[in-house]
Every structure is written in C-alpha cells, then in structure tokens.
Amino acid sequence: MRRIRANAIAILTVAWILGTFYYLWQDNKPQSSPSSSAAQTRGRGHGQKGVSGRLEIHRDDRTIPLIVTQPPRPEVQGQLLGSFDEKTYLAAKQLKPGDDPYREHAFNQQESDRLGSERAIRDTRHYRCASLNYDTDLPSTSVIITFHNEARSTLLRTIKSALTRSPPSLIQEIVLIDDFSSDPEDCQLLAQIPKVRCLRNGRREGLIRSRVRGANTASASILTFLDSHCEVNSDWLQPMIQRVKEDHTRVVSPIIDVISLDNFAYLAASADLRGGFDWSLHFKWEQIPIEQKMARSDPTQPIRTPVIAGGIFVMDKSWFNHLGQYDTHMDIWGGENFELSFRVWMCGGSLEILPCSRVGHVFRKRHPYDFPEGNALTYIKNTRRAAEVWMDEYKQYYYSARPSAQGKAFGSITDRQTLRRKLDCKPFRWYMENVYPELRVPEQDAVSSVLKQGGLCLETRGTDGLGLAECRGMGANRPQSQRWELIEPLIRQQDLCLAISAFTAGSKVKMESCNAKEPRQKWKPRGSALQHMVSGLCLDSQPPTGPPVITQCRPQVAGQTWEPQVIT
Ligand code: UD2
Ligand code: MN
Secondary structure, three states: OHHHHHHHHHHHHHHHHHHHHHHHHHHHOOOOOOOOHHHHHOOOOEEEEEEOOEEEEEEOOEEEEOOEEOOOOHHHHHHHHOOOOHHHHHHOOOOOOOOOOOOOOOOOHHHHHHHOOOOOEEOOOOHHHHHOOOOOOOOOEEEEEEEOOOOHHHHHHHHHHHHHOOOHHHEEEEEEEEOOOOOOHHHHHHHHOOOEEEEEOOOOOEHHHHHHHHHHHOOOOEEEEEOOOEEEOOOOHHHHHHHHHHOOOEEEEEEEEEEOOOOOOEEOOOOOEEEEEOOOOOEEEEEOOHHHHHHOOOOOOOEEOOEOOOOOEEEEHHHHHHOOOOOOOOOEOOOHHHHHHHHHHHOOOEEEEEEEEEEEEOOOOOOOOOOOOOHHHHHHHHHHHHHHHHOHHHHHHHHHHOHHHOOOOOOOOHHHHHHHHHOOOOOHHHHHHHOOOOOOOOOOOOOEEEEEEOOEEEEEEOOOEEEEEEOOOOHHHOOHHHOEEEEOOEEEEOOEEEEEOOOOOOOEEEEEEOOOOOHHHOEEEEOOEEEEOOOOOEEEEOOOOOOEEEEOOOOOOHHHOOEEEEOO
C-alpha cells in the first residue's frame, strides 16, 4: 500500500516538473517578429514568473493563473474524425527536402506540419472568464471556413480545434468552401470528418462571395466565420453565441491571438484593443479610448468596436440576410470588413469584441495567393465601393488619403444604395459622432476664409466655373460658394480644388476633385499673391470680374492681389 502511494507521489512529482519545464520552454521560445500591424500591437507585454510553486502569467497589471487547454483524449479523436485518415491526408502534401517552407503559404509550413493537428495551448483568457456561466440551451452554429490553397496542416488544425474545443452540441456543421484551390482533394477528403461539408467553387470567387455561398447553405440559425489558419481556444464559442442569442443584432468577435508565422507559438494578444481604421481604409488595432478603459471595472465585459478585423465573427443568420449579407461585387480579399461594420452599426446593430473568447490566427506579411486583377486595384475597388455606398460626404477624406482611387473602376453600386435606403440606415455622420468620434476628420481644424480681391470675393459657379462677385453674408451666412480652405498645397472648397487647366500663362483655372498629389492643384502664398507651385505663375482675375487664369507673377498688380480673410 505504502509502495503504491510512494509511486503515485513520484509520478505526480515527475509530471509536475515536466509540465513546468514545458511551459517555461514554451514561453521562452524565440518569438517571431509579428507579421502585420495587427500582430505588432497584439501579443505584447507579457512575462512569466513562478510564485511559491504556482505558475502565473503576468500580463499588464493582472495576474492570470496558468490554465492549459489540453488536447482531446485519443478515444475522443477517433469518434471525432470518423473515417478520415489524418496521417495519409497530411503526408500527401509534405515539403520536400530543400523546399522553402514559406514559399507557398507565407508562413513556416514545416513548423505547422511538424506540430500535428492538435496540441496543448495556453488558455489566454482572463482568469475570471473560466468561472462565467452560459445558458445550457444555446443555439448551435454553422462554422463557415473559406480557403484558397490553404496548407493542409493549418486547415485541419482549424477544423479539429473547433470540433474538440467546443461543446459538440453547439457545432451543427462545418461548411468548407474551397475557393477553386489547385487540388480539389484538400477539401473533399475533409468531408469524411463527421459534421464537415465541402463545397467547391467552379472558379475563383474570392472570400466574399465564397462566404455568402457558405452562409446560403448553412443549416444553423447562427453563423460563425473563421479563416482557414486558426486555432480556437477553450470556451471560445459559448460567449459569442450567448451574446448573439440575447440580442440578434449584435455581431461579435473574439480577441484574436497571434500564432507565430515562424514557429507557430500561440501568443496571447492584448485585451485592451479594438478595431479602427484611417481614412485610406486601412484596418488597424488601436487602444480602447482611455475613458472607456477607466470605466471597465469588469475585464470580462464586451468591448464595443468601430470595425471588426473581418475574418472571425459570429452573427445571427437571419440578421446577416436581413442586412444584405455582403457586397458580392467585391472581389478576392479586402474591404468587406468595413462595408459590413458600417452597415451593422448604421442599420441598427452593434459590433463587439468578447474578451472571454479567444481564437488564434496566423497573421502574415504577404498574400500567398494571386489577385487576378492585381492586389492594389482589387483593394481600391472594394474599399471604393464601401466608401461610395456608406461614407456620404466623408468619402472625400478617403479620396484625399487614397488619391489613386479616383477614376478607378468599381462597378455599379445601385443595388447597395437601394439596400441602404430600404434598411433606412443612419448617415455616416451619425457613425462618426456615436461610434467612432476618435477618428479625426483631417480638415476639422482647417478654417474657412473668403478670398478677397478689392471689394469682391472669389466664388464658384455651376460645376467647375469660377469668378469674382460681390461678397455676400457674414459669418455662418457666408455662402458655400465663397468659402475656401487654404490647406497647403490645396485651395479647397468641400471636395473640389482649384486647378490650372494647363501649365502656360493665360491658362484657365477651374475646379476639380481634390488630389494633393496632382501638380495642377498645388499652390502657395507669395506675398499677397497665390502662386501655382509647378508653373511658377500667379492666380490672376482678368479685369474686371472675368474668370481667373494664371499669368506671370507681378508684385502688387490688382488682379493678382488676394486677401484671405478668415470667416468667423
Ligand atoms: C483579414 C481577415 C480576413 C478578411 C481580410 C479582409 C482576420 C483574421 N482575417 O485578412 O478574414 O476579412 O482581412 O478581406 O480577421 N480566401 C479565399 N479566397 C481568396 C482569398 C482568400 O477563400 O481568393 C480565404 C483565405 O484562404 C483565408 C480567408 O479567405 O481563409 C482570409 O484570407 P487571408 O487569411 O489571406 O486574410 P487576412 O487574414 O490577411
Ligand atoms: Mn487570415
């Protein structure tokens, strides 16, 4: 009896020591330089320390006991995978000696293959999350994963982690959409796994149309979208389904942890971030505003977010359909997360990040796949559609930040405009004031002036005409046509700017869409004159009130004397 007890103690001690070493080793593994702006801000600032025999992670100011998400037991594995033969599936796509492991997928495929499809990862949630309770009758979900030439090991890990780390009753099905990958078997073979279905596109559609196809065949009332290189963490699903069950207009995301693209280490992301963007519609993670952070007494509470990253979220299926799914004229990749985010907020819903839900994702530095129309043009087309349909007068800031978008084709947006009217969505101004007041409008500080010459004011007429006229109104009553913003190098009126029609003396001056990079629109003050920077000629109104032209600069000539007067 005593021997048995002694043995048990010895085994436990050895297991404890091994466990300790494993986690120390995991935490000290070289951490990759993160692959994107997302990863740069995510996964920062944690260290580890042992306190009186108990391992703890210190992150920010909180102490998180080390809880580990274990891989499933082998007998559970068997039931989970059905007739699917994992070994053969993975072996068929192994790298050959000498192959560059980053070439095909822009992450270290060798490391992913080596890891296998399941492993223990750290439970990265705040410790309080583990004691939260969820309804026992939560509705089930259809998990939708679209992919184009994904590595087999990462795709399988996404699926298996979802199956093993979710209560089985919550996973109705996993719908894979193979977006015309080179090898149809990547998807077909996976359909041998119970609950997994595979749809293959007959041509490359891009992730937006692929997700819509998946959503249209989904049988559950709740949709869960995942990228094809994720790994979900403990209890990732319950918090998201709970929030959507309570209010079907909520669209919720997990905190997206970072899976290193070099060594596949699973790294905790900061819990103080939300989704944001700049005027070029470039997504970024940003700190929660300080007032909101101060007001957060409970770290398990949802975080309101102006936009979602796009790849990982849960949404009620009828709400997804009611709001118009996605803009299916967007191609391949990019911009759909803004379109969806604006639409959700402006049409009566909300977006949240749930700190008690964690999903790992491999952030990459480049796209490993081709864009049939080119990467830049596709991004412009997609974001331009989002800006044109949803951003109202604020779209001018998008065009100033992304001048190359002007004149690029973006197809017809009539259907989406009709949708916006039908849904009776709020204006973008509302979104700016209520959802994202932290997004500064570039010209907010710019002051309006009148441009006086003698007693007359420069004004716009019709679409692109200009002339001098009697100055009208005072202060707020000044007409729009006589208000100018002088923001070097532009002389601006709303989204139109003063431009020369040619670089020679005598050329007419007209109004056109602003573009700070356009040489014809660049001006600077020179004494009391306004000089065109490239031609060196000066703005001149031909006597007495004729349309302005550019002429040789001559000091103190009446037609070249402009007096900007700030409108107060
Ligand atoms: C982020 C999102 C991604 C999407 C994208 C903007 C996360 C974690 N990821 O970029 O979901 O919202 O921003 O559009 O928030 N794919 C196809 N067909 C294609 C191209 C891609 O099916 O033609 C798949 C791809 O295999 C992957 C998913 O779409 O599963 C997203 O693509 P990504 O991983 O290259 O995008 P990512 O994470 O850089
Ligand atoms: Mn991705």
